[in-house]
Amino acid sequence: MASGPYRLASGGRIDRARLLNFTLEGRPLRGLGGDTLASALLAEGITLVGRSFKYHRPRGFMAAGVEEPNGLVTLGAGGRRTPNVPATTVELYEGLSASRQNGWPSVDVDLMALMTSLAAPLLGAGFYYKTFMGPRRGSWMFYEPFIRRAAGLGQALHLPDPDRYETRHAFTDVLIIGAGPAGLAAARAAAGAGARVMLIDQDFGLGGSLLAAPVQGRIESWRCTLEAELRAAPNLSIGLRTTALGVYDGNTVALLERHDHAEPDAHRGRARESIITVRARAIVYATGAAERPLIFADNDRPGIMLAAAVRAYLNRFAVAAGRRALVATNNDSAYATALDLAAAGVEVTVLDERARPASSLLESARGASIEVRSGVRVERALGGRTVRGVEFTAAEPDGRIERLEADLLAVSGGFSPIVHLTSHTGIKPRYSAALDAFVPGGYAPGHFGAGALTGSLTLGAALAEGAGAGVAAAAHAGYTRAVAPASIPALDELAGFEPSPARALKRGGKAFVDFQNDVTTADVALAHEEGYVSVEHLKRYTTLGMGTDQGKTSNVNAARLMAALRGVELPAAGTTTYRPPYTPVSIGALAGRQIGAHFRPTRRSPLHDWHLAHGATMIEAGPWLRPWYYRWAGEEVASAYIEEMRLVRSGVGISDVSSLGKIDVQGPDAAEFLNRVYVNGFAKLPVGKARYGVMLNDDATVLDDGTTARFGETRYFMTTTTAQAGEVMSWLEFLLQTAWNHLRVHVVSVTDRWAGMSIAGPRARAALELALPGVDVSEAALPHMGVREVELEGVPLRLLRLSFSGELAYELYVPAERGIALWERLLERAAPLGLKPYGLEALASLRIEKGHVAGLELDHRNTLDDLGLGKMASSAKPFVGRALRERPGLRAPDRWSLIGLECLEPQSRLRGGAILFAKDDEIKGHGRGYVTSVTWSTVLEKYIALALYQGGVRHVGEEILCAYPLKGETVRARIVSPVFVDAAGERLHA
């Protein structure tokens, strides 16, 4: 069954029994299984497929693959809407909805085309740089939105994308990129040699250019036989609809796999697209070549297409793109198109730029009733919304302008090998005079090329090179089994080519070089006149080679033009630098599943589930989720944390401190190691005691603080802050592996092994005695900074008498899987004493009252003295950071150092990050310091803060200003000691 007036009654690699319904701007249309969106539209006679980027000129399909510059459509709707997709690469599926782009109010009736045609003389390359700079500085900001609205492609959207995207890894011995004739031959050879082979192609069919050959021919039967052989090979995987986006170091290749044809359904886990990171032992590039257009006036009219594309639509999709065709060429390949068109009943005339085409071609044409006009050049296309014919210069010596009518003009200006991927490895392409284009300049070790990529444009050469590359790649991967030669069909092939000479056109009109970016020959000439000499400069100035097609049809023609303008050979004009991705890739595919809850991993305390079940509101703290506050204390954090602070100051509370970094330090030299790492002495710490310590980076800034307990002669238990745990662990390992690898010490992170909980408050000891009746926590058994390791019902339990809040407090550590059980037991049995949990906000606020520094003060910029800890540093031993600590800059008296602040305005509050100024300073610039931590003090009944201030506690008693520009606030505060509560430390011994 035919679908559309331009569909042929027979032929093609389409499933005529499978009718597919789709819409274009809501208009219902039908295609066939095996169609692309482009072929289905052409079959329906729809040739106007978009408006050009800058001039809003009508455009039709030029190509049949990824090189298409014009036929960009928007697919889908809502969150699934995807703009700028070449319709030539979209495999048609049931229900597809598409719309054309860049027309207002529509592509068919585009009023912007009228406006831009009037303004066209102003719109040359770089026009906006020159035209819209005045009259005043900043005027560009006014113009820009209007320009952007008038020009452009599809519209991006801000809705969440409901589709699923995935990423995965794959490994293979030989990766073959491109399943055209060279790729197929390489795959057969490499698999035959015994290698694991992955063959990928961006198309949804195997064969590449072979798919454009007539379906009834002997090449097709040979292709089918080979495909069957490859599909049966157990060591060969075939990835269709898969594009190699980029090649990276270590033979790593990024692939994009598309599943739009398979009804992607996020709810069932079916991805729309996947990024595959492939590591291959060897790579074969069989990426083929892209045909170049010819340059003449109005060469962008819909109906002007690349000759190979016309042939692909004809033979693969059974679509004749016109009724009366002209084939303009400078090489032999277009004759195949002409012959196939004629065989399909299309009236054809060949316009060959060459004076003397091969006689065999002329003979074949004659046999098909094709008129060949040789030695002619197309000057201008006729028509508007579709091509109506051409004006061309007849052969010398006549040289007159003639005119021919046609509704299809197939053009071929030669072929440009697809050198993008081979260039990603940093190897520049090399000019080939035979092709008048660039070929790979070489290959990285283990990389091989074959087929049209190398400039071998005949099928026989492609198959031979492919087989050779497959054998070589397999051998590189270590597989050398002999491979039986493939049967290759006998072919009579020609690949004659004469580059079109640069010349002045005899007819006016825009002659496009880069169709997607509306760059004309005049733009290239303008760039040259303005002093741009390199193709790289040309690209930046004119935007040539940018956009979704990345200049696949324009780069070489542009380089030729620039070379001619400069009077140099093409290689001197250079070529652009090709970078990944080879074709556009959606952000969703790059993100994969690392979105939403999976954006990054979440670390959970062993007590996490209990917190959730008992009214905790959780908060992110680095990778951790920690209880922020509990519902028992209030519904809002502002009131709840104050209630929790009061609990600890007046009774007893329990908090989850499992996120503290915990490191097992063991070895005969552990004491010496700790003594070197910490600024204070650890050499003589007795077993059963803990000590607070500070460690420095080797530049003498503070790295971290924490407590280390000694549980045996050679065994220590170090705790670090939550924030710095990973960094401290890495630092200790670094020191042991580099500076002190002679020390017999091992460090092991045991953060995940122990659940930690802190019981704090005047009733802390009583609570423990009630909850753990068999465990002696008396002052004698467990004095301040004492530690014990006991067994509780056969489970190890570590008790450390430490305080972060300034109250009598204990830290308990139990194997993580017993954490919830111990926590519940403590709460249950000490309930008569009012034991309740408190969260991170209260924990952090209690330490501010006590003047303990934490992550907000330990920012790797402050010294011991800045934080008021200078007296801890031992003068009797070396330690990390000691030498650089003496630098004058770190000893300067006016360094920003730790102070306390009390708010002097009862109706106001202090804010973290507020900038500090002396009372009489102008509120301007970076000030004299800033607030690091703020809380409401339940003891002082006012807002208090820790801050870093120039000169530090030398200014105690002074009134200063705390400016918070984000809210326009300035609040008065007084500098006080950073220890707000119990400076004598009496509460520790309550």
Next chain:
Amino acid sequence: MLEVSSPLDARLAGGGRDGADGRRTLRLTEIRDGHLVQLGVFAGGAGVIAPIVEALTGAPLPLASSEVTVSGAHRLYRIAVDQYWIVSDDAALAQALERKIPADAASVTVLSSARIRIGLEGAAAQAVLAHHVALDLDESQFPEGRFAQSGIDHAGVLLERRGRDRFELFVLRTFAASTFDVLIDTALPYGYELGIEAVGITSP
């Protein structure tokens, strides 16, 4: 009695789910009740501890850092030049090692509760892991008994192949829920079942 809990308790109660084609081709389990000890050998200590370890486990200290040494209920992994893991069903092994290994020969650190052991079994096991680990898991390259240290969702894991379609992961306990969520999400198109395995016992 202090009861044991797992970060995967709530997740394992959630049941499985059919894949895109209606089948369940992966079984995800938490393997419980095993024990894990890490040994850190000091310079010159290998000769001292090797016979002790062999006497206690029946297996020599492994030389290769990619293949497991197995003896009965003990599995030995060389996880770094001077570090070993011993995974065992024997609850008393850690104390025996601590008792017998001299402090100047090696450190002994119990890590049983520091890791969650996750099993992946079924036709989709390899494919699910391939979404996360940059390892060639083809059986010809990564056969049974091979292990590697890698990462899933930015958290470090030790991965071992235990059969043609079976792998085991040792995951940091505090990341385990997050890692498990990621595995479940990855398994969605394949379909999965959830379960608990105790050492030597498998329950639905």
